[in-house]
Amino acid sequence: MTEGKSGAATRWYDALVRPVVDFVFGWSVTVKVRLLLIILIVLPAIGGLVLLESSPSDLQTYFIFALVGTLAFIGPLSKVVADYLVMRDLRDVERFCLRLKAGNYHVKFDLPPQTDEERDVLVLKRNLNWMAHVISRREMQLEAELAKTHKERVRFADMSLRDQLTGLYNRRGMEEKLSESAHEARTTERPLTMLFLDADKFKAVNDTYGHQAGDDLLRNLGAIIRANVREGVDVPFRYGGDEFGVLLVGIDLERAEVIAGRILRAYNEIRIGESSLSIGVATMIRTADGYLDDAVRMLSYADQAAYEAKRGGGSRVHVHKESGKHVHGVGSVSFAPGVVGRRSIA
Secondary structure (H helix, E strand, O other): OHHHHHHHHHHHHHHHHHHHHHHHHOOOHHHHHHHHHHHHHHHHHHHHHHHHHHOHHHHHHHHHHHHHHHHHHHHHHHHHHHHHHHHHHHHHHHHHHHHHHOOOOOOOOOOOOOOOOOOHHHHHHHHHHHHHHHHHHHHHHHHHHHHHHHHHHHHHHHHHOEOOOOOOEOHHHHHHHHHHHHHHHHHHOOOEEEEEEEEEOHHHHHHHHOHHHHHHHHHHHHHHHHHOOOOOOOEEEEEEOOEEEEEEEOOOHHHHHHHHHHHHHHHHHHOOOOOEEEEEEEEOOOOOOOHHHHHHHHHHHHHHHHHHHHHOOOOEEEEEEOOEEEEEEOOEEEEOOOOOOOOOOO
16 A cells, blocks of 8 residues: 555656756756845845835844854755755766766767757766767777677688698698697597598609699698598698698597598599509507607607508508508508508608
8 A cells, every 4th residue: 555655656746746856957057046046145135125114123033033044054955055056967977977987888868859059067968978979889899890800810810720722721730739639639538540641643743734733633632631521520631742631539540441441532533643642540549648749649650651551552541550550452451560660750
């Protein structure tokens, strides 16, 4: 019941009293000062003149009560006068500025339509609205520029890790991804396997068919590699020259050999002249040396396995294993025990 009465009182206040209060507070400071001077000076003077004509003997008592009343109510009266003149508007401006300071640049005063002659505080509020609008717009422009700059920075950073001819990762990109993937593989105990590919007799392709044909062959090899691995998971790369590789995440030796076989068969369909492809396969073996040494050892084993495939005549997959080497030739499978090749990697 009490809440209902309170709600009704609020509605009556909003309907009848608030418009009058807003109208009065909407006056300019000059008009307010004139009104206060009339109330505080002119009206008491008129009252004194009336008493002087009607009852002069009460004039002294009138002025004494007026003086005492003024002294008694000067504190509360000064607060009312200050609030009436400027304090309410200043508090509105202060709240506005605090919201701007907090980063809310969409804040604005709810103002009436603009007219030719507006009071001073209303002009100030309208200018503050415009200032907030300009700040908000410039903030949006700055955010857009920062987003564009970040996008460009990411793009250029990615370009620095990519091979321009094939679009695969370059050696630098491979080294970064190898470190990340090796650390993750050692932590999660998932397999990490590398394919190392060497395009055999590539120089003969350049000498016989021209460098453009050689570039096309490398570009097509890059496309074959990319088509046979998982985008965003595995890491295909061009190590340099006619050497390529793939870092297979979560793939063991057996599955890696299957992937290498697919790449080899696809290459044989687009190869030029007598060129062939030698592929070495090695997996990361966890040791006490740490994941970086394990990753470098895997890269070395894969490179040496590719050399063994090349030494065996090329056009084959050679898998490095701790107990020996599994050689997968074109259309045949055989096991070749022996010592791993000694080709060093720069």
